[in-house]
Amino acid sequence: MRCASLVTVSVVAGLLGIGCGSEGGRGGKLVATSQRVTGLVADATGIGWLEAASLDAKIAVVKYRSADGRTINVANTAAASGLAMDASHLYWSNGQRVERAARGSSVVELLSETEGPAGSPAVDDKYVYWLSQGDSYRAPKGGGPAEQMPPPGS
Numbered sequence: 001m002r003c004a005s006l007v008t009v010s011v012v013a014g015l016l017g018i019g020c021g022s023e024g025g026r027g028g029k030l031v032a033t034s035q036r037v038t039g040l041v042a043d044a045t046g047i048g049w050l051e052a053a054s055l056d057a058k059i060a061v062v063k064y065r066s067a068d069g070r071t072i073n074v075a076n077t078a079a080a081s082g083l084a085m086d087a088s089h090l091y092w093s094n095g096q097r098v099e100r101a102a103r104g105s106s107v108v109e110l111l112s113e114t115e116g117p118a119g120s121p122a123v124d125d126k127y128v129y130w131l132s133q134g135d136s137y138r139a140p141k142g143g144g145p146a147e148q149m150p151p152p153g154s
Contacts, residue, residue: 039083039120041090046103048074048090050083062092066104074101075108082120084128086141091128093118098130098139098146112139112146 038060039050044067051061060080065071079095091100091111098112098121112118116133123129127138129149139146 039081039092041083041085043085043087045087046085048083048085048103050080050092062090062101064090064103070104072104072106074106075099079117082130084121084123086123086125089141091121091123093121093130096132098128100128111141111143112137114146 036052037049038052041048046064046066048062048064051063060077062074062077062080062083063071064074074090075092077092077094077099080092082093084091085103089100089102091098093099096114096117097110098114098118099108100111101108111128114130114132114137118137119131121128121130123141126141128141129136129138131137136149136151137146138149
């Protein structure tokens with residue numbers, strides 16, 4: 001279902017609800033739900049989330065719902081944590097890997113592999129950033145080697 005009016009997104013105790021409708025919730029309609037949500041990103045054109053695929057959370061699913069109402073499983077991962085999104089891609093950490101997929105696609109690309117576990121990613125117009133073992137790293141969004149960033153104030 002495509003939402004022509006107000007979209008509401010709520011996460012309560014790991015349950016995700018995506019709704020379409022009028023302000024104040026009157027006349028609204030629930031269009032998608034998800035359980036065991038552990039991460040959420042959204043903008044005007046789509047919503048991405050991490051969902052634990054099992055109660056023990058050993059497998060996670062990266063999901064994306066576009067403005068046209070399609071929900072897809074982007075990736076099944078063993079250790080996904082953290083999620084970031086820009087105009088074209090979803091980004092997440094998966095153990096020692098930082099990965100991405102184009103919005104609306106299930107083709108996963110490896111951006112970087114780290115020595116230790118990669119923390120939740122963040123993005124700007126040029127780079128993907130993350131922490132690993134107390135150090136800050138970044139990699140160009142268009143591809144290329146990751147680099148360790150100098151500590152603040154150095």
